[in-house]
Amino acid sequence: MVYQGSREIVENGRVDWITVGFYLLFVILGWLNIYAASFDLENATSLFDLSGRAGMQLLWIGTSLLLAFALLKIEVGFYETYSFVFYLAGIGLLFLTLLVAQEINGSRSWLIIGPVRLQPAEFMKFTIALALARVFNTYGFRLMTRNNLLLVSSVILLPVLLVIAQKETGTALVYLSFLLVLYREGLPGGVLFMGMASVLYFVLEIKFSDIPMGFLSKGEWIAIILIIIFSAAMVWNYLKRRKEVLTILFLAALIFLGAYLISFFSVPVDWGIIALMAFSVVCLYLLFLFFQNRKKHYLFILLFMIGSFAFLESVEHVFYDVLQPHQQMRIKVALGVEQDLSGAGYHVGQSKIAIGSGGLTGKGFLNGTQTKLKYVPEQDTDFIFCTIGEEHGFIGSAIIMILYMAFILHLLNLAERQTTTFGRVYGYGVVSIFIFHLVVNIGMVIGIVPVIGIPLPFFSYGGSSLWGFTILLFIFLRIDKSRKRS
Amino acid sequence: MNNYNALAKRKQVIAAVVVIIGLVYLTQLFNLQILSPKYRDYADSNAFLRRTLYPSRGAIYDRKGKLLVYNRPTYDVMMVVREMKQFDTLDFCRTLNIDMARFHSLNADMRDRRKNPGYSFYTPQLFMSQLDVEEYGLLQEKLYKFPGIYIQNRTERQYNYPNMGLILGYVAEVDKNKIAADPYYVRGDYVGKSGIELSHEEDLRGEKGVEVLLRDARGRVQGRYDDGKQDKAPKSGKDLTLSIDIDLQAYGEQLMQNKIGSIVMIEPATGEILCMVSAPTYDPALLTGKSFVSNYRQLEANPYKPLINRSVAGTYPPGSTFKPTQGLLFLQEGIITPETRYSCFGGYPPLGGRPACHAHASPLAIQYALATSCNSFFSYGFNGMLGNRTKYSSTSDAFNVWRDYMVNMGFGYPLGVDLPSEKRGFIPNSKFYSNVFKTDRWVAHNIISIAIGQGEILATPLQIANLGATIANRGHFYTPHVARERKGASLDTTFTKRHETGINREYYEVTVAGMSDAVTIGTCRGINLAPLVDVCGKTGTAENPHGDDHSLFMGFAPKDNPKIAISVVVENGRFGASNAVPIARLMMQKFFAGEIPESDKWLETSIMNRVILPYVYTRNVPAN
Incomplete structure (x- = not known):
């Protein structure tokens, strides 16, 4: 494999000031909101007091700016050359943490060196992005070969496993967001579709698991109908044969119609078994088509159907036997199956109340009562968005939301305009991480996504995470600065 | 190149997904903040107060059904600093039977975040623990004079026999390590520390309940949330029956004095x-109530080590x-x-x-x-x-x-x-x-x-x-x-x-x-x-x-x-x-006959009066 080299690198480009502007805006807004979230009426500290959270955050911001400046000064080739070194050092650090870290809040992810507490998992993000970029940058790299897929997925999964061992499941999920990079670089959309479909089946199965529908539960019943529709859609997408699509839908509909008619003669009909019958008939039809036309696609679609069904049947087992009770509870609360005010639901309930009570314009800076009365957990770290929602209302939170989306779309443009594969892949890595953090953090605060403890980049309090995101972003800006202009 | 362009289009797909999710979130924000006045109501005038309801700890009986250990109510004085106004501190001290110096030290302890990491200006904090019934009565009467002071009910172990302290064990406030190891416990909870109280902690403790109350922005309780549907009643601890025969045990302790x-x-x-x-051994009642600390220190300093169950x-x-x-x-x-x-x-x-x-x-x-x-x-x-x-x-x-x-x-x-x-x-x-x-x-x-x-x-x-x-x-x-x-x-x-x-x-x-x-x-x-x-x-x-x-x-x-x-x-x-055999003889007589025959009374007296304690050199003999 020949290294593509630095032919397309220009040394005298300009830094993308728009991104830097977004960055500065976000850290300053974050700093003010941390001050508001940890504000204590009784012994109010000033914004700059180092004994308060806001003062400390200012320190982190200051050091981050120095770090950013330094990162922009380093030669761009450095990042490419040493990307694997960074990655391996990161892996080593994760290992070390696993060995020496003491348990803090149930996870073993903090490395304590004197007065400094670091979370190596936060710094792992940019090293994975660099390593992936380097892997893709080899000459003639094609993702969809067996060896390459294996290489790429082990680059991602190794840190995932280490971080799961540290009991930081949230951060491990963040690393999985690199799937988006793979999608951009040629992973078939079908894989992502399968992923989405499994999430959908999972939700259906858990959410409606206790409503019986004859032989099946209501969730399974809906899922089976969806599987039939999906397979018809797949026949259309891959083979473009209208007649066969219609036949599939017709066969399924015929069975349901027949059952419906029979039920008129006061014969009890088990709708679960009817759905299974329709499912089997469609499967048999696909098998027939395969033997008739000898096209692999039919077999794949058939496999998709059977696989989906097996997945559906195993969800319940995995959910109840593999997941921890508190994890089950969080998922159930997020799906609205259970109202648990004393546990997981309490946090989400309180954070919804805090945001909801903000109204249109909010209660004003430092006037939020919900966060002040300490109803909201982790109010200056993972739940910082509550303070924004409560004190600045819909206007404030919507503006932040829109700014953040604008930031991400801007980064997406930057990533796509890169002239080297290295730059593009790294850029997409950055974008994926920000998308995941935004979607999960705000989603959990407003009660759409289960509670997964990950910070809102640049807003949440914390030195490790701020440094981690700063490094991630500014390496990208450095790479972008040297791209070849057309 | 065709393939490259096809992949470049995927940027649009990703952008579209981001925008769609953003719109969904904005809709939810709009829904929470503009369309649902209930959140505003909850927060503006009310918020949750989750009050823990403590279960009563299980009682302990001996093999013949004699009650050995039960609970007695005691009362803790709680303080919400935010609600405190100027009040007659002297009167308050007199009611609690403490002097001003003690009042100030208790107050300082409560506010010291090193000693009380959960200190908050807004929530009830433990000021003084374990009032007895009379003190409670006095304070309850005058409570209207002291804004910000509350009384919380608790229970304390009470013993019918002065025996088998080492088997029963004692109950005390939970320590930091236990809180870290088991999320069931929070600061101030009582937990079995030794003996049966420790080994059967999970049977005896029961399960805490919770009462979800609504309170206003000043912290005042306004009523139950959702008509108490979210409340959970505490589950009392399980009663234990021991295989120990308390009479035999007491007699044995007498022989071994x-x-x-x-x-x-x-x-x-x-x-x-x-x-x-x-x-x-020691009387289990020593390790309850206010004198727990001083009694415990004394037992710990005793050179014959009465806290070890030999x-x-x-x-x-x-x-x-x-x-x-x-x-x-x-x-x-x-x-x-x-x-x-x-x-x-x-x-x-x-x-x-x-x-x-x-x-x-x-x-x-x-x-x-x-x-x-x-x-x-x-x-x-x-x-x-x-x-x-x-x-x-x-x-x-x-x-x-x-x-x-x-x-x-x-x-x-x-x-x-x-x-x-x-x-x-x-x-x-x-x-x-x-x-x-x-x-x-x-x-x-x-x-x-x-x-x-x-x-x-x-x-x-x-x-x-x-x-x-x-x-x-x-x-x-x-x-x-x-x-x-x-x-x-x-x-x-x-x-x-x-x-x-x-x-x-x-x-x-x-x-x-x-x-x-x-x-x-x-x-x-x-x-x-x-x-x-x-x-x-x-x-x-x-x-x-x-x-x-x-x-x-x-x-x-x-x-x-x-x-x-x-x-x-x-x-x-x-x-x-010379010693073990006669003691065993008396124990067997007690067990099989229920009493010591006249002919062996002299032996009983002789054994009870024997002192067989080695000389133990201690550098610091405790003052008392």
């Missing part, structure tokens, strides 16, 4: 512990009480038969009369050897076993077989009694001796003293009593336990599982005969209770390098269909027959 040691009585048929005396955590060389195990194992392994005779000339001849023995007929077989506690016989047997090269390939091999039998008989590992801090005692393996002698070439004669329960062998009084139970049962035992029943749940299956020792019943019969002879014609004639009951027993005199020998007794009664097995250890009590 001013002595150091232990009495353990077990019901062989079930493994239930009838009494477990560890001396010195029945499970004291380890002693079992001495001659260990000999039955040797006889049983030699018989089972075929080293001797019930008729094998060895000669004894006041000592073990091959080693020049060491270990020494006392005057009795010779040569003698196992039954008589047990009756007279002949040291030579068991030394011969031990040497015969370890030196047997037709049966075992090496001394180590033979010794490991020996050790496995000891472990099967309940020695060398904790038995698993439901009391904390049980020790395992010590049964060495061959590796241990190879390390000590720095060679594998050691032989039985190097370690001959372990054949007579001396040397490296250590056992807890509970293990010795358990040996009595296995002999009484002729070859099996149940894990000894003190909890007999827990209300609403069955007993743990580990306590109903039968453990076999792997030795034939016929050999046990020989041993029983020997132990019966010991009582009628042998070393422990002092416990001959015929015609009341046929006792079988074995004395022990354990050499103690630190002072006078320990006096031991192990036995059971009646001979057929035994009801109890017993072990008695009196530290520095010299011969087994």
Whole structure:
């Protein structure tokens, strides 16, 4: 494999000031909101007091700016050359943490060196992005070969496993967001579709698991109908044969119609078994088509159907036997199956109340009562968005939301305009991480996504995470600065 | 290039997904903040106050249903600093019966985040704990004068008998490590710290409930949230019935006063512990209430260490009480038969009369050897076993077989009694001796003293009593336990599982005969209770390098269909027959007859008045 080299690198480009502007805006807004979230009426500290959270955050911001400046000064080739070194050092650090870290809040992810507490998992993000970029940058790299897929997925999964061992499941999920990079670089959309479909089946199965529908539960019943529709859609997408699509839908509909008619003669009909019958008939039809036309696609679609069904049947087992009770509870609360005010639901309930009570314009800076009365957990770290929602209302939170989306779309443009594969892949890595953090953090605060403890980049309090995101972003800006202009 | 462009289009897909998710989130924000006034209502005037409802801790009964431990209400003074206004501090102090200096120190403690990490300006904080009923009444009357002061109900342990403090254990505020280990606990919760209270904590504590109340922005309670539908009632702890007979226990403690040691009585048929005396002990009521700290310090400073439950955590060389195990194992392994005779000339001849023995007929077989506690016989047997090269390939091999039998008989590992801090005692393996002698070439004669329960062998009084139970049962035992029943749940299956020792019943019969002879014609004639009951027993005199020998007794009664097995250890009590045997005699009389006959009253008085305490040098004798 020949290294593509630095032919397309220009040394005298300009830094993308728009991104830097977004960055500065976000850290300053974050700093003010941390001050508001940890504000204590009784012994109010000033914004700059180092004994308060806001003062400390200012320190982190200051050091981050120095770090950013330094990162922009380093030669761009450095990042490419040493990307694997960074990655391996990161892996080593994760290992070390696993060995020496003491348990803090149930996870073993903090490395304590004197007065400094670091979370190596936060710094792992940019090293994975660099390593992936380097892997893709080899000459003639094609993702969809067996060896390459294996290489790429082990680059991602190794840190995932280490971080799961540290009991930081949230951060491990963040690393999985690199799937988006793979999608951009040629992973078939079908894989992502399968992923989405499994999430959908999972939700259906858990959410409606206790409503019986004859032989099946209501969730399974809906899922089976969806599987039939999906397979018809797949026949259309891959083979473009209208007649066969219609036949599939017709066969399924015929069975349901027949059952419906029979039920008129006061014969009890088990709708679960009817759905299974329709499912089997469609499967048999696909098998027939395969033997008739000898096209692999039919077999794949058939496999998709059977696989989906097996997945559906195993969800319940995995959910109840593999997941921890508190994890089950969080998922159930997020799906609205259970109202648990004393546990997981309490946090989400309180954070919804805090945001909801903000109204249109909010209660004003430092006037939020919900966060002040300490109803909201982790109010200056993972739940910082509550303070924004409560004190600045819909206007404030919507503006932040829109700014953040604008930031991400801007980064997406930057990533796509890169002239080297290295730059593009790294850029997409950055974008994926920000998308995941935004979607999960705000989603959990407003009660759409289960509670997964990950910070809102640049807003949440914390030195490790701020440094981690700063490094991630500014390496990208450095790479972008040297791209070849057309 | 075509392929490249197709992939470049995926940027649009990603952008579209981001925008769609963004719109969904904005919709949800709009829904929460503009369309749902209920959130505004909750927050503007109300918010949740989750008040913990404490369950009452389970009561504890003895085997005859006598109430031993129950709960009494006490009251904590809570303070919400934010709601405090100027009030008459002097009046407040007078009501609580404290002076101003104490008031200020309590106040400072409460606000000090190092001592009280959960301190908050807004939520109720513990100011002073454990008011009694009168103080509570006074304060309740004047509460309207003191804004920001609240009273929280709690319960405190209360004891009907001044006995068995070491078995019951005590309850105190939970410490940091426990809070970190078990999310059930929060600061200020009470938790079992030793004894039954610790080992059965999860049965006794019950389950906390919660009351979700609504309160306004100033923290005042406005009512129940959702009509109390989200409340959870506390579940009371399970009541425990112990297998201990409190009368027997109290009598045992009386006998053991001013002595150091232990009495353990077990019901062989079930493994239930009838009494477990560890001396010195303490009155459980000392470790409750306000004087907990000072009492605890005193007990801790006591040189005779009354906070150690010697029945499970004291380890002693079992001495001659260990000999039955040797006889049983030699018989089972075929080293001797019930008729094998060895000669004894006041000592073990091959080693020049060491270990020494006392005057009795010779040569003698196992039954008589047990009756007279002949040291030579068991030394011969031990040497015969370890030196047997037709049966075992090496001394180590033979010794490991020996050790496995000891472990099967309940020695060398904790038995698993439901009391904390049980020790395992010590049964060495061959590796241990190879390390000590720095060679594998050691032989039985190097370690001959372990054949007579001396040397490296250590056992807890509970293990010795358990040996009595296995002999009484002729070859099996149940894990000894003190909890007999827990209300609403069955007993743990580990306590109903039968453990076999792997030795034939016929050999046990020989041993029983020997132990019966010991009582009628042998070393422990002092416990001959015929015609009341046929006792079988074995004395022990354990050499103690630190002072006078320990006096031991192990036995059971009646001979057929035994009801109890017993072990008695009196530290520095010299011969087994001088202290341990009379104490066992009195305990058996108490158990079988219910009282001490007139003819033995003198013995009872004599035992109770004996003081057998070694001199203990302490540098800092506590002032009180």
